[in-house]
Amino acid sequence: MFRFEGGLNAGAISYGETFILEVASISSFTSTPPFFITGCPRSGTTLLQVILNRHPQICVPPELKLFFAYHRLPRWIRIKTLDRIRSDAQIPLKLTNGAATSTAAVYEQIKRELSEKYSKKIETMRFGDKTPEYAYRLRWVREVFPESKMVFVVRDPRAVALSLCRAPWLGCNLVSAASLWSRTQRLLHESTVWFPDDKVHWVRYEQLLLSPEHTLCELLAFLEIEDRDCVDEMMEPTPNDSGAVPERELEWKSAALSPINASRIDGWRDRSASEIQTIESHCYDELCRAGYAPVHGSNPGTWISTLRGVANLSRTAIGLPRDCWVSELAYRVRG
Numbered sequence: 001m002f003r004f005e006g007g008l009n010a011g012a013i014s015y016g017e018t019f020i021l022e023v024a025s026i027s028s029f030t031s032t033p034p035f036f037i038t039g040c041p042r043s044g045t046t047l048l049q050v051i052l053n054r055h056p057q058i059c060v061p062p063e064l065k066l067f068f069a070y071h072r073l074p075r076w077i078r079i080k081t082l083d084r085i086r087s088d089a090q091i092p093l094k095l096t097n098g099a100a101t102s103t104a105a106v107y108e109q110i111k112r113e114l115s116e117k118y119s120k121k122i123e124t125m126r127f128g129d130k131t132p133e134y135a136y137r138l139r140w141v142r143e144v145f146p147e148s149k150m151v152f153v154v155r156d157p158r159a160v161a162l163s164l165c166r167a168p169w170l171g172c173n174l175v176s177a178a179s180l181w182s183r184t185q186r187l188l189h190e191s192t193v194w195f196p197d198d199k200v201h202w203v204r205y206e207q208l209l210l211s212p213e214h215t216l217c218e219l220l221a222f223l224e225i226e227d228r229d230c231v232d233e234m235m236e237p238t239p240n241d242s243g244a245v246p247e248r249e250l251e252w253k254s255a256a257l258s259p260i261n262a263s264r265i266d267g268w269r270d271r272s273a274s275e276i277q278t279i280e281s282h283c284y285d286e287l288c289r290a291g292y293a294p295v296h297g298s299n300p301g302t303w304i305s306t307l308r309g310v311a312n313l314s315r316t317a318i319g320l321p322r323d324c325w326v327s328e329l330a331y332r333v334r335g
Contacts, residue, residue: 033148052219068133161181162271
């Protein structure tokens with residue numbers, strides 16, 4: 001049975017035990033607040049993470065998922081998350097209070113460990129967290145780090161949907177994949193009302209591949225990083241790139257460790273017209289709002305296609321691990 005303790009800014013779900021979670025404010029983060037990279041899965045967030053890691057003042061570790069699998073969640077999920085971070089990032093992560101440590105304090109500890117690991121000055125290091133699932137947890141991010149900066153990555157939904165259908169960790173079809181992209185885009189746009197304009201920056205995947213120097217310079221300026229002389233070097237793979245991607249994820253993320261390849265942009269055009277039409281009909285409004293031109297002209301989905309998308313996305317969600325369902329419930333109840 002779920003039980004909540006504390007007020008609006010203190011509380012957690014508990015299973016048969018009292019478990020009080022302190023939600024720390026930005027004041028406990030002793031230096032510049034982290035920035036967050038998010039977007040629909042398979043949109044190029046990992047590629048951007050790897051590229052940014054090559055900058056001497058930036059560190060973006062493997063996906064932390066703290067706002068999806070730690071913040072305000074039961075103790076058993078939080079312990080699993082800390083163990084995974086230790087393994088993925090290869091850091092000791094010595095926390096005195098274990099899973100009862102506040103989310104902001106965990107970020108601070110991870111930042112300190114990574115600054116030592118990669119010999120980067122903690123005073124000047126910009127610490128980032130790339131996690132696609134944060135697109136569905138942005139209220140929590142804003143609550144703990146109201147001064148943080150958000151980097152939203154968007155990619156053509158036709159390419160994203162086709163890639164999602166090949167992902168081994170998500171059993172979906174074109175309908176559910178297109179619906180997931182559409183839902184993610186809608187949530188990202190809706191969340192911009194919570195953040196000042198100077199706290200949100202959009203990165204278009206296609207522009208990152210076609211004009212990497214310009215795209216990166218704009219992003220570094222947004223992150224208030226003055227050193228932009230190394231942009232050319234940031235586009236070249238390095239032996240340290242693999243540190244951003246755990247070995248267990250290389251099966252579907254290895255392309256992000258390769259040189260920038262603009263041919264990835266239009267690969268979806270080789271697919272059948274019926275596949276592309278299916279995708280477009282289930283994300284038409286968001287596709288147009290994102291600035292992508294539909295191949296099949298003015299062909300918005302009907303209410304039947306909308307219901308079909310919801311049904312397919314629901315079937316995909318049913319297959320997700322129990323932790324994801326607990327996280328979603330906690331966010332809906334406590335968010």
